[in-house]
Amino acid sequence: MRYPIIIHPNDKLRKPSKRVTEITDELLALLDDLHETMIAHDGIGIAAPQVGKNIQVALVEVDEGDLFELINPEIISAKGESIDVEGCLSIPHTYGTVKRADELVVRYYDREGDEMEVEAYGYLARAFQHEIDHLQGKLFIDQMIEPIAEEDLEKYMEEHLDD
DSSP: OOOOOOOSSOGGGTSOOBOOOSOOHHHHHHHHHHHHHHHHTTOSEEEGGGGTOOBSEEEEOSSTTOOEEEEEEEEEEEEOOEEEEEEETTEEEEEEEEEEOSEEEEEEEOTTSOEEEEEEEHHHHHHHHHHHHHHTTOOGGGSOSEEEOGGGHHHHHHHTTTO
């Protein structure tokens, strides 16, 4: 099932999410539905609060076929920093630069309930941080350094390709 995306401003996007306490059939269905919703909206990540679910669940798929289903994710280490452009399904037509860590280790549970750890670098690390922020009620606009108009986005990306 494809969910509608909750659009900012909406209080549901600002509430810290509750930890998942057990893997249920409903949770597994939500993971599948979140993936379908993310793909339908041409996203690379989505968090449960963006569809009105107040639980610590997020998906990230930077490279097609390499899907991370994150249950109760937490960043256990972060190094370095970089500034890059971000956007968000819940804040359409809004883009801007955000400073994030370059390298992360994220601990989470997968759909089988197994504890996992993943090392992430660059764009993947950025995507994890963006989605984990959603689970804490934070939006990228809270940290935005420089807004970038939608019509200037392609030019900005070309100019900063080597950054």
